[in-house]
Amino acid sequence: MPGRGTGDEGVFIGIGELPSGRYPTRPFMGDLVNVAVRAVRDAGLAMTDIDTILLIPCLHSPADQADLVFSRVVEELGLHGRAKSSYMVHSGGSTSDNTIRAAAGLIASGRAKNILILQAEKWGSAPVKDMIDMLTANGIPREWEKLSGLSFNAVGALITQRYMHASGSTPEEMASVCVALREWARLNPNAMYKDKPLTVEDVLGSKMITDPLHALECPMLADGAVALVMTSESNARRLGKDAWVRVVGSGGCVSHYSIGQEPDLAVLGWEKAAVKAYEEAGWGPEDADLAEIYDSYAAVLTIGMEGLGLAPKGEAARMFAAGEFSPGGRFPVNTNGGLLSAGHTGVGGGTALLAEGVRQLLGRAEPARQVEGARRAVCGGSGGTYMDSQVLLLEGVRR
Amino acid sequence: MSDPGMEALTEPYYEALARGELIVQHCKSCDRNIMYPRHLCPFCYEADLDWVPVSGKGILHSFAVQRVGAPTGFEDDLPFALGVVKLDEGVQLLGRLWPDADGEWSGYRCDGRVVFAGVDADEARRRPVAWFKRAE
Numbered sequence: 001m002p003g004r005g006t007g008d009e010g011v012f013i014g015i016g017e018l019p020s021g022r023y024p025t026r027p028f029m030g031d032l033v034n035v036a037v038r039a040v041r042d043a044g045l046a047m048t049d050i051d052t053i054l055l056i057p058c059l060h061s062p063a064d065q066a067d068l069v070f071s072r073v074v075e076e077l078g079l080h081g082r083a084k085s086s087y088m089v090h091s092g093g094s095t096s097d098n099t100i101r102a103a104a105g106l107i108a109s110g111r112a113k114n115i116l117i118l119q120a121e122k123w124g125s126a127p128v129k130d131m132i133d134m135l136t137a138n139g140i141p142r143e144w145e146k147l148s149g150l151s152f153n154a155v156g157a158l159i160t161q162r163y164m165h166a167s168g169s170t171p172e173e174m175a176s177v178c179v180a181l182r183e184w185a186r187l188n189p190n191a192m193y194k195d196k197p198l199t200v201e202d203v204l205g206s207k208m209i210t211d212p213l214h215a216l217e218c219p220m221l222a223d224g225a226v227a228l229v230m231t232s233e234s235n236a237r238r239l240g241k242d243a244w245v246r247v248v249g250s251g252g253c254v255s256h257y258s259i260g261q262e263p264d265l266a267v268l269g270w271e272k273a274a275v276k277a278y279e280e281a282g283w284g285p286e287d288a289d290l291a292e293i294y295d296s297y298a299a300v301l302t303i304g305m306e307g308l309g310l311a312p313k314g315e316a317a318r319m320f321a322a323g324e325f326s327p328g329g330r331f332p333v334n335t336n337g338g339l340l341s342a343g344h345t346g347v348g349g350g351t352a353l354l355a356e357g358v359r360q361l362l363g364r365a366e367p368a369r370q371v372e373g374a375r376r377a378v379c380g381g382s383g384g385t386y387m388d389s390q391v392l393l394l395e396g397v398r399r
Numbered sequence: 400m401s402d403p404g405m406e407a408l409t410e411p412y413y414e415a416l417a418r419g420e421l422i423v424q425h426c427k428s429c430d431r432n433i434m435y436p437r438h439l440c441p442f443c444y445e446a447d448l449d450w451v452p453v454s455g456k457g458i459l460h461s462f463a464v465q466r467v468g469a470p471t472g473f474e475d476d477l478p479f480a481l482g483v484v485k486l487d488e489g490v491q492l493l494g495r496l497w498p499d500a501d502g503e504w505s506g507y508r509c510d511g512r513v514v515f516a517g518v519d520a521d522e523a524r525r526r527p528v529a530w531f532k533r534a535e
């Protein structure tokens with residue numbers, strides 16, 4: 001493949017993460033610099049080795065977003081006068097996938113050496129009502145849909161209703177997805193719900209928010225921060241790293257902007273995205289050791305898994321109910337607890353899943369949830385009203 | 400935030416809703432129906448755009464009933480139902496769904512037939528949204 005296997009591809013060498021949840025006294029910029037330092041140290045680099053910063057947006061505050069855009073992080077990290085560029089990539093929940101593509105391209109072309117990918121969000125500390133209103137401007141056309149009172153939970157409900165109809169999945173099976181994710185979150189010290197068990201009865205007994213979604217099937221908004229460090233593979237070797245993670249496949253499909261224009265709410269763009277990604281990687285879903293796929297609602301995850309070939313069409317929720325994707329099950333999925341149980345950190349939810357995939361392949365997850373011998377991971381993100389389906393296939397390298 | 404100039408697209412559509420009619424955009428160059436209304440035809444990129452009435456009949460692709468957590472300004476509408484409708488004319492849109500006589504939406508199902516049933520002019524001016532009811 002052109003540009004591949006040259007030894008100069010972008011690879012992951014470091015991760016940083018702060019616990020997700022409600023941390024009203026953790027300042028936004030403080031989270032960013034703290035998580036940046038963690039990731040750079042984890043990578044074994046000095047901060048001054050970073051020449052490019054790619055920023056993943058926040059959605060809680062236009063003022064904080066402006067700070068990101070206008071390089072405040074560069075100054076806070078003492079990189080002013082040294083950093084080549086600092087800029088934002090933004091496609092909502094699929095931002096991390098698109099950011100990694102940008103980073104990989106910059107490194108492979110020699111236009112960047114060491115890239116810091118940085119994200120923080122304060123959704124958990126923001127007023128919920130304000131965030132509900134803010135989200136009606138993110139992926140909902142103001143002239144044609146916003147006037148109907150469409151909320152994000154209703155977007156999730158439209159997808160869930162269609163998925164349940166198409167697959168014949170029961171409310172219990174849908175609830176079991178949330179339960180499996182909670183089991184994973186219980187093994188993740190950074191997860192919002194690490195200390196709170198969950199049962200199918202709890203989920204189905206919770207208040208109906210937007211039929212068919214119960215309260216405990218709606219993602220809880222959270223504060224959180226994630227950072228990743230990428231460099232070239234040759235540099236990773238030169239630095240004497242014993243492990244790094246390659247991006248071996250990538251594919252995407254933007255299937256709509258308005259939820260009312262999606263041709264099939266139980267399919268979305270995953271199948272098209274998957275074909276390209278697996279072709280590029282030269283391996284298929286049957287070769288994967290784990291998956292980390294966007295899961296702001298259970299059906300968003302089951303649709304993604306089916307489109308990516310990780311479960312037969314219509315069977316993913318039933319397989320969750322059978323424990324196949326839980327800790328100790330056949331195939332590990334969303335091992336950090338996902339957005340639904342680690343916390344929905346906005347655009348960062350996808351970043352946290354991607355970081356978890358990288359962490360697993362580096363062998364640096366806590367022992368209780370480390371997937372033994374994990375070598376290949378399927379990562380997927382989706383933005384806005386699930387407007388796009390973005391896939392990255394990752395492969396761990398050990399020396 | 401308003402988007403000056405958008406009235407050319409929104410006003411004919413909203414005015415039709417206030418008359419109790421559902422219309423969709425139509426490209427005279429390539430003879431295709433378009434939803435949502437666009438500045439240029441998304442098929443042939445010509446600007447020869449017009450409006451055509453539709454039957455209002457279609458299939459309910461999916462629906463949701465909002466009971467809690469409405470966006471600001473929609474609290475008094477609760478509970479209300481939203482549906483994605485695929486019109487027989489080959490275009491689709493998001494609309495509101497009328498409740499059944501019991502005030503609920505349990506009679507609706509995915510892939511069931513629905514038909515446009517507009518609200519009165521005052522309500523259509525307040526909220527220019529297409530409303531549908533069950534047709535089976």
